[in-house]
Amino acid sequence: MTDFATSMSRVLPNSFVPDMSDPASEAPNISAVPADGALGAAVDAGATETTSFKDTVKQMLSDVNDKITTSDSNMRDLAMGKTNDTGKVITSVEEANLALQYTMAIRSKLLSAYQDISRITV
Numbered sequence: 001m002t003d004f005a006t007s008m009s010r011v012l013p014n015s016f017v018p019d020m021s022d023p024a025s026e027a028p029n030i031s032a033v034p035a036d037g038a039l040g041a042a043v044d045a046g047a048t049e050t051t052s053f054k055d056t057v058k059q060m061l062s063d064v065n066d067k068i069t070t071s072d073s074n075m076r077d078l079a080m081g082k083t084n085d086t087g088k089v090i091t092s093v094e095e096a097n098l099a100l101q102y103t104m105a106i107r108s109k110l111l112s113a114y115q116d117i118s119r120i121t122v
Contacts, residue, residue, distance in 0.1 A: 071096040
């Protein structure tokens with residue numbers, strides 16, 4: 001059995017072909033766009049419940065806030081001597097940093113889209 005580095009060193013540029021042996025297993029889950037007022041309701045009998053954009057953003061911001069709170073708590077514990085696990089502290093701080101950067105990038109894209117839409121003349 002070869003290791004990962006040996007296997008990857010044998011791959012030539014532009015020679016990668018994805019494994020398409022079972023395309024049905026990789027097919028995306030596509031459903032119809034819900035009608036007005038139907039957000040959060042099932043689209044059809046076989047569909048699972050959909051979440052609204054507002055709920056998705058609220059959940060994402062809650063997750064980012066949790067990561068920031070956890071990293072703050074871990075930093076305080078390290079500063080007060082309650083823990084010596086610097087790896088855990090560094091990881092939690094970096095996760096919070098990346099989550100905040102991602103959130104700010106989404107915010108910038110949303111503001112840019114809003115500005116583009118507001119410039120459209122009807």
